[in-house]
Amino acid sequence: MSDVTYILVTGGVGYIGSHIVVELVNAGYTPVIIDIFANAVKATDNGRPVVIERMEKIVDKQLIYHDIDILNKSALDDLFAKYSFYAVIHLAGLKAMRESINMPIEFYKVNVFGTLNIVECMKEHGVNNLMFSSSGSVYGTPQYLPIDEKHAVGGCLTPYGKSKYFIEEILRDVSKAEKNWNIILFRYFNPVGSHKSGLIGEDPRATNLMSYVAQVAIGRKPHLSVFGGDYDTHDGTGVRDYVHVVDLALGHIAALKQFTTKGGLKIYNLGSGKECSVLDMVRGMEKASGKKIPYKIVDRKDGDVGSSYSDATLIQTELGWKPEKNYEEMFEDLWRWQKNNPEGYETANSI
Amino acid sequence: MSDVTYILVTGGVGYIGSHIVVELVNAGYTPVIIDIFANAVKATDNGRPVVIERMEKIVDKQLIYHDIDILNKSALDDLFAKYSFYAVIHLAGLKAMRESINMPIEFYKVNVFGTLNIVECMKEHGVNNLMFSSSGSVYGTPQYLPIDEKHAVGGCLTPYGKSKYFIEEILRDVSKAEKNWNIILFRYFNPVGSHKSGLIGEDPRATNLMSYVAQVAIGRKPHLSVFGGDYDTHDGTGVRDYVHVVDLALGHIAALKQFTTKGGLKIYNLGSGKECSVLDMVRGMEKASGKKIPYKIVDRKDGDVGSSYSDATLIQTELGWKPEKNYEEMFEDLWRWQKNNPEGYETANSI
Numbered sequence: 001m002s003d004v005t006y007i008l009v010t011g012g013v014g015y016i017g018s019h020i021v022v023e024l025v026n027a028g029y030t031p032v033i034i035d036i037f038a039n040a041v042k043a044t045d046n047g048r049p050v051v052i053e054r055m056e057k058i059v060d061k062q063l064i065y066h067d068i069d070i071l072n073k074s075a076l077d078d079l080f081a082k083y084s085f086y087a088v089i090h091l092a093g094l095k096a097m098r099e100s101i102n103m104p105i106e107f108y109k110v111n112v113f114g115t116l117n118i119v120e121c122m123k124e125h126g127v128n129n130l131m132f133s134s135s136g137s138v139y140g141t142p143q144y145l146p147i148d149e150k151h152a153v154g155g156c157l158t159p160y161g162k163s164k165y166f167i168e169e170i171l172r173d174v175s176k177a178e179k180n181w182n183i184i185l186f187r188y189f190n191p192v193g194s195h196k197s198g199l200i201g202e203d204p205r206a207t208n209l210m211s212y213v214a215q216v217a218i219g220r221k222p223h224l225s226v227f228g229g230d231y232d233t234h235d236g237t238g239v240r241d242y243v244h245v246v247d248l249a250l251g252h253i254a255a256l257k258q259f260t261t262k263g264g265l266k267i268y269n270l271g272s273g274k275e276c277s278v279l280d281m282v283r284g285m286e287k288a289s290g291k292k293i294p295y296k297i298v299d300r301k302d303g304d305v306g307s308s309y310s311d312a313t314l315i316q317t318e319l320g321w322k323p324e325k326n327y328e329e330m331f332e333d334l335w336r337w338q339k340n341n342p343e344g345y346e347t348a349n350s351i
Numbered sequence: 352m353s354d355v356t357y358i359l360v361t362g363g364v365g366y367i368g369s370h371i372v373v374e375l376v377n378a379g380y381t382p383v384i385i386d387i388f389a390n391a392v393k394a395t396d397n398g399r400p401v402v403i404e405r406m407e408k409i410v411d412k413q414l415i416y417h418d419i420d421i422l423n424k425s426a427l428d429d430l431f432a433k434y435s436f437y438a439v440i441h442l443a444g445l446k447a448m449r450e451s452i453n454m455p456i457e458f459y460k461v462n463v464f465g466t467l468n469i470v471e472c473m474k475e476h477g478v479n480n481l482m483f484s485s486s487g488s489v490y491g492t493p494q495y496l497p498i499d500e501k502h503a504v505g506g507c508l509t510p511y512g513k514s515k516y517f518i519e520e521i522l523r524d525v526s527k528a529e530k531n532w533n534i535i536l537f538r539y540f541n542p543v544g545s546h547k548s549g550l551i552g553e554d555p556r557a558t559n560l561m562s563y564v565a566q567v568a569i570g571r572k573p574h575l576s577v578f579g580g581d582y583d584t585h586d587g588t589g590v591r592d593y594v595h596v597v598d599l600a601l602g603h604i605a606a607l608k609q610f611t612t613k614g615g616l617k618i619y620n621l622g623s624g625k626e627c628s629v630l631d632m633v634r635g636m637e638k639a640s641g642k643k644i645p646y647k648i649v650d651r652k653d654g655d656v657g658s659s660y661s662d663a664t665l666i667q668t669e670l671g672w673k674p675e676k677n678y679e680e681m682f683e684d685l686w687r688w689q690k691n692n693p694e695g696y697e698t699a700n701s702i
Contacts, residue, residue, distance in 0.1 A: 104524035105471050112517075113464040120456050154505060159524045166463075166517050173455035173510045 004030050006083045007256070008127075010070055010118060011035055011092030013051045015202040016133065016191055019249040020089060022200070025059040027253045032083055034068040034076075038110065039095055040203045043345040050345040054199040070114035073121070080125040087129035087259060089252055090118050093163070096207060097137070100160035111163035112170070119174055128181040129259045131252055134168055136189045136241070136271065137161040141305050146241075148311035149187070149267045157303050168267075175265035182259045182266075189241035189271030189310050191248045193330040194337035201337030202245075203344045210242075213282060214338040217289040226278050229297035231306030237278035237297075241271040241309035244325035244333070254321035271310030272323045288331035289339075355381045357434045358607070359478075361421055361469060362386055362443030364402045366553040367484065367542055370600040371440060373551070376410040378604045383434055385419040385427075389461065390446055391554045394696040401696040405550040421465035424472070431476040438480035438610060440603055441469050444514070447558060448488070451511035462514035463521070470525055479532040480610045482603055485519050487540045487592070487622065487661060488512040497592075497662035500538070500618045508654050519618075526616035533610045533617075540592035540622030540661050542599045544681040545688035552688030553596075554695045561593075564633060565689040568640040577629050580648035582657030588629035588648075592622040592660035595676035595684070605672035622661030623674045639682035640690075 007024055011017045012033030024031040033052075043050045052065050068075045070092045093111040094100065100107040115132070122130060139147050140155025156162045168185050175183050192210045194201035204211050204220075215221045229236045251270045282293050316322045325333075358375055362368045363384030375382040384403075394401045403416050419426045421443045444462040445451065451458040466483070473481065490498050491506025507513045519536050526534050543561045545552035555562050555571075566572045580587045602621045633644050667673045676684075 101524075102528050104521065104528050105467060105474065108521050108524075109464070109467045109471070113460070113467060116456060116460045116464060120460070123456065159521075162520055162524070166520075169513055169517075170455065170459050170510075173452075173459075173513070177453050177455050 005086045006030050006032050008032050008034070008079070008083070008085045008088045010088070010090045013037065013049060013065070014039060014091060015206070016188070016245060016248065017091045018051055018055055018200045019195060019245045020091070020252050021055055021063065022058050022195060023246070023249040023253050025061060027256075029256070031063065032079070032085070033063060033065045034070070034079065035065070035092065036067060036069045038092075040344075041346055051200060054345070058195060058197050058199055070117055071110065073117045076117055076121045077124070080121045080127065085125075085127045087131065087256060088118060088122060088127060089131045090115060091133040093133075095160065097158050097160040098207065100158050100163075104159040107159040107163050112166055115167045115170065119171070123178065128178065128263075130171070130181065131184045131186060131255055132167060132171060134185045134187045135161065135164045136187050136269070136308065136310060138165045138168060138187060142308050145307055146273060146309050146311035147269070149269055149314055172265060180261070180263040182263060184255050185265070185267045186251065186270045187267065188248065189243055189269065191245040192242045193244040193246065193325065193333040195246060196333055196336070198333070198336035198340045201334070201341065201344075204338065204342070205344070209240075209278060209281060210285070210334060213285045213293060214334055216293050217285055217291045217335065218338055218342050220342060223294040223296055224282065225298045226295050227298055227304060228300035228306070233277055233306055235277050235279045238304060239275045239277045239307040239309060241274060242276050242281070242330065243270060243272040243323055244330045247272075247323040247325050250324070251315060251319070251321045254315075254319040258319050266318070268315035268319070269310040269312045270315065271312045273310055273312040275307065275309050276327070284327055284331040285335065288328070288335045356437045358382050359430075359434070359436045359439045360384050361439070361441045364388065364400060364416070365390060365442060366557070367539070367596060367599065368442045369402055369406055369551045370546060370596045371442070371603050372406055372414065373409050373546060374597070374600040374604050376412060378607075380607070382414065383430070383436070384414060384416040385421070385430065386416070386443065387418060387420045389443075391695075392697055402551060405696070409546060409548050409550055421468055422461065424468045427468055427472045428475070431472045431478065436478045438482065438607060439469060439473060439478060440482045441466060442484040444484075446511065448509050448511040449558065451509050451514075455510040458510040458514050463517055466518045466521065470522070474529065479529065479614075481522070481532065482535045482537060482606055483518060483522060485536045485538045486512065486515045487538050487620070487659065489516045489519060489538060492656050493659050496658055497624060497660050498620070499662035500620055500665055523616060531612070531614040533614060535606050536616070536618045537602065537621045538618065538661075539599065540594055540620065542596040543593045544595040544597065544676065544684040546597060547684055547687070549684070549687035549691045552685070552692065552695075555689065555693070556695070560591075560629060560632060561636070561685060564636045564644060565685055567644050568636055568642045568686065569689055569693050571693060574645040574647055575633065577646050577648045578655060579651035579657070584628055584657055586628050586630045589655060590626045590628045590658040590660065592625060593627050593632070593681065594621060594623045594674055595681045598623075598674040598676050601675070602666060602670070602672045605666075605670040609670055617669070619666040619670070620661040620663045621666065622663045624661055624663040626658065626660050627678070635678055635682040636686065639679070639686045
């Protein structure tokens, strides 16, 4: 047996992917990253993507990276022929939820067909361990809280959410046909924070709350618009389930260690299970940054719900994973990344 | 304006496709057929597919046929560049429902990704009229009868049914993003019968009731197995909604004539709206063929329902279409095809 355990990480340079890659190396695995920077500008330093250099600095090792599109089946075939993968962590896909409404064809093609290519390669090359990055958005509007894995799925409103739901259903069918495969569907809630080095983190142009909060803290945006102040929550603003991205990454490592040869499909929420409102997040970031974060309460957004948070006990029971980071670390880590890299990787090329 | 109105028919040599092609020509359109014989053996006569020759004999015209796979985007691009299509009738796809359980990857790839390729070509080449061959199976287990278009969808059990449902959802999203497109989703119930010439018809290896009944009538199979004799129906056997394939084809012509420039998505059941049991069908075929059709009642099949039939009034109201053929014609036409072509196109090459 080789002492190198290759793990394919599709979308491995993204926000979540980069943190998973770091934790894979920390845990002794050899990640093989493929990515085409579909969701981000590809900032390079002497021709190499900055994010790769940053990850390499963190783990003090050279990383394997290939510029391969998951839509390119023959390039994937060559990759699967080159490495004998123990498992695939499939994160690649388009993710801008609101954009997906205007670009349904692109979203379904990249997300659904891309996944079919990955799964087909796995079958053809005898790889049978798969983790897929699904989303809490497959639950649609919560019918009860906290949302456990038994909650109904499929009430998704956007092509993004539907594409995740379709892929889940496809992988359920694959699991029935390929009985020796181990498949894990992770339903991510809201990842925030960054690696404690401050070297990697989320693109500040991401259209989620905390990217916006951080941009206000750093003075690049004048104020935060809070969509809805009259929800039935402790302070009237929307409540979500935020999980430190490093904790989320460690969930994948816990799963990897427990892959059995029994086969079957498992579904786990990856969230903190904690309720946190917009204003809680604003205050947390004000404390971590020492900056005032002005905000304005504006109208609710169509389709938004007041509260959404997970019951994240199943993964704790079955895989022994639970979030280790507290909220202070989450804010401090996010602030460190943001302060050191106000424009993300784009203008922060030198390490 | 050209006096030739090209209509792309994907899957145009199949059972339903071939009947649509004939009616398109009858109605003055110029069908362009693409097909790769994915669901049937490609019987040829002097290098030409027999089914094409048969259709040409019926319409007394040469037909345009290209051996193009809907998975081959660049070949599709060339085709869309060559012809200026007025509309696309998209029928191509894998259809063996029970097979799909063991081959989910193939079914999703051909059906879902194939459709995305077609839709992407339409967008790139400015074609905005689309009909898609969905299926009554998107309704899953009927919650009430007859099933109208407002019935819930998505409770499908097989990758085949799910792929149809996913495509419907994808096309709904496409319709929201491309507001000037006209999209019609036809939910087919159970097409039977053949063109009255007896020259074209369904592959006798098809795994549906009437193909089997016809095979027993012609003496190629000893008896019919009737799955379930204790359903809550008028004679205990399963009740379905059978529609003459020529009527079904004419539904597409009716829709084509009514395509507007307003844009939007419409969904129509394409069924007869009539209830017909297995034993009704057996008796009808016995009468048409003059043969005894022995049958044995055996256990129900997992997942089968007792009754499923459509409310087909919406298409009658909105498109002015209704089934014209009676049951006698359905059986007589099926019997003529079957008698003249006991092995389908395979051993019946000369016309």
